[in-house]
Amino acid sequence: MLPMELAPTTPDEVLVSVSHLSVRFGGEFVLENIDLTLYRHQVLTLIGPNGSGKSTLVKTLIGAVKPAAGSVRVGAGLRIGYVPQRLHLDPTLPMTVKRFINLPHRQDPAAVERALDEAGAGHLLQATMSHLSGGQFQRVLLARALLTRPDILILDEATQGLDQRGTAEFYRRIEAVRQSYGCAVLMVSHDLNVVMRTADHVVCLNRTLCCEGKPERVASSPDYQALFGEMLADDQGANPLALYRHHHEERANAG
Amino acid sequence: MLDDFMVRATLAGVLVALAAAPLGCFVVWRRMAYFGDATAHAAILGVALALLMNISIFAGVLMVALLMAGGVSMLSGRGVAMDTLLGVAAHSALAVGLVAVSFLSGVRIDLNAYLFGDILAVGRSDLWVIGGGAALVLALLGWRWSSLLMATMSRELAYASGIDPRREQLILTLALAMVVAVALKVVGVLLITALLIIPAAAARPFCRTPEAMAIGATGVALTAVTGGLKTAYLMDTPTGPTMVTLAAVLFLLATLISQGGRLAQRLTARA
Structure with missing residues (x-):
């Protein structure tokens, strides 16, 4: 038998699986019935408007918030590296x-x-x-x-407060780290422009799961456009997902 | 040797300083000064209850301090305005305690001793209790040191490292109640918080790591306690307040020196 490190990883190995997750703060649901799967080597980006529960979902993954219902399963022996929002x-x-x-x-x-x-x-x-x-x-x-x-690197709006150059540089570094560690990356981000290029899978949250899929699929989803359309028109004048989907490389193990 | 009241007083002061200084660092880092006040002020209620129920003062104070610290820390993070809540708790505990003491007719108690401490009256058995309490606090802090630091820096990072910050909060609460109980005899309920935060604040400008600050605070606390005791003896001033006054003088000096150093740096940089 091969030692653990040499064992070939199956392309669809599930690292984290969240099912029917609900979180309540003082009677009010901040997350409702969320299903989510993170595969090995995958780069999963959580997007959503302010207060949509992105950070709460991340906090539930690291054990800082207890679910009101549903479950979060992290594969046995997997190590999580966590980079918080500014400390x-x-x-x-x-x-x-x-x-x-x-x-x-x-x-x-x-x-x-x-x-x-x-x-x-x-x-x-x-x-x-x-x-x-x-x-x-x-x-x-x-x-x-x-x-x-880490087997899984979790970033919670890690570039908040950085300027555009700093943000781009930080994400380049994350990509390099992902290559050398072979870890999956789950990140929360507002930087739609920068992040979409590297994401394999985008999950759009708005208390409930709004839509998910490959960046181009999410971009063309009516739910996404309803949620972000106004904001995108104001800020960028164009839909960044639409702009960047051409640069997006398909990955064999993208969910 | 323990027959000399000055030796007993010095020992009691040193033991309390050893426990209070490192715990005081956490009180400062976590902005728990008001929390410390609430717990310390509740001690006077503990004194009244102990006299009423005829149990040891130490046990009564420890119990009430634990209840107060535990109650307040449970309420924290539930959306209550902490500052206001603690202000209400700290002052009501003191007022209710004083009222309760006045009901104890027939018992002759020296209120000043509980409010400002009575270190010269520390007896042999008091020393054992103070020593045991201080050792317990130091053991708790030493055992949990890294986890306490982690939980103080960030709840989320603590959770991600497998540390439950609520548990660490509980440890601090326990240690605080214990320090209040052992410091009561030395500086009294009104000045316990001073003994916690002033040494830590005085040490802060000269330290680059949390450990250095804990050691520095211990040095300041030991100087204040032993120096204050000697000064009070020579000048015939109240002991507890004299110790705290000396600590405050050390804080002032530390601040002046660090600010002066910064100013000198700026001037030489400009020249």
């Missing part, structure tokens, strides 16, 4: 990058160096967290997530 650090809490990376468990220094390099934060080990720029901060968070050698 607010209280100014009274002194914290260096080195200390932060080694929380809650001390890490092998060589592995820390490698993870920081891969996240583009190689020179920041000795820096103080509160002195980092928004982009540097996100790269440190990414490095910390990479230290778990």
Whole structure:
């Protein structure tokens, strides 16, 4: 028998399966009857208007929010790397990058160096967290997530507050990381323009599941256009999904 | 040696400082100063109950402090305005406690001792209780240190690392109630929060890591407690307030030095 690492991965291996998930905050449903499957190597993007439950869904995946009904199943032994929406650090809490990376468990220094390099934060080990720029901060968070050698990388609006260049750079890095780690990526994003190019599968949320599929299919879905049409017309003057679907490469294992 | 009241007082002060300083760092980082006040003020109600039920003051205070800290931390995150809620809790606990004490006719109690501490009256058995309580707090903090830090930085990152932040909150609540119970005799209910937050605040400008800040705060707390005790003895001032005054002076110095350092840096950079 082959050792685990050498075993060929089946193209349709399911990493996370969410079924009939509902989440309630104080009597009100913020998520209702959500079904979602994440496959190995897949890049899945969650989109939806503000307050549509994207972040809540992510928090349910990492165990921070308990479902009111339904289930979230993560494959046994799978490691999740989580990059949160910007982290607010209280100014009274002194914290260096080195200390932060080694929380809650001390890490092998060589592995820390490698993870920081891969996240583009190689020179920041000795820096103080509160002195980092928004982009540097996100790269440190990414490095910390990479230290778990994730099977699944979860990003919750990780580029919020970054400028356009910083955002594009961050996503290029995510793509490089995905290639080298062979992990699946599940991300929440507002950056429709940038993200759609890399997504295999788009899930559009609006408390319930609005529509899902390959980017071009979602883009042409009437539900999606009803939800985003106005916003897209205002902001971009064109539907970014329509613009970018030509660049989208089909992946063998896209759901 | 323990026969000397000054030795007992010094030991009691040192033990309380050792437990209060690192816990105080969490109180500062998590913005729990008002939470500390509510718990500490509830102690006076604990004193009244203990005298009424004829149980040890320590047990009464610990019980009420636990109830208050637990109750408030359960209410937190339920959409109640925390600042207001804690203000209401802190001051009502103090008022109700004082009213309750006044009902205890026949018992002669020195209210000042509970409000401002009475460290010179610490007896041998008090020392054991204070020592045990302080050791328990330090053990709890040492055991959970990394998880507590993680939960303090981000709830979500904690969950993603397999840490339940609610559990860590409970640990802190427990430690806080314990510190209130052991510090009652040393600085009294009104100044316990001061002993928690002032040393941590004084150490902050000079530290780059949370561990360094905990150690720095411990140094400040030890200096304030032992120095305050000596000063109070020499100048015949109330001991608890003298300790806190010294801590405040150290905080002021720390702030001036760090601000002065920053200013000097800016001036040399310009020159």
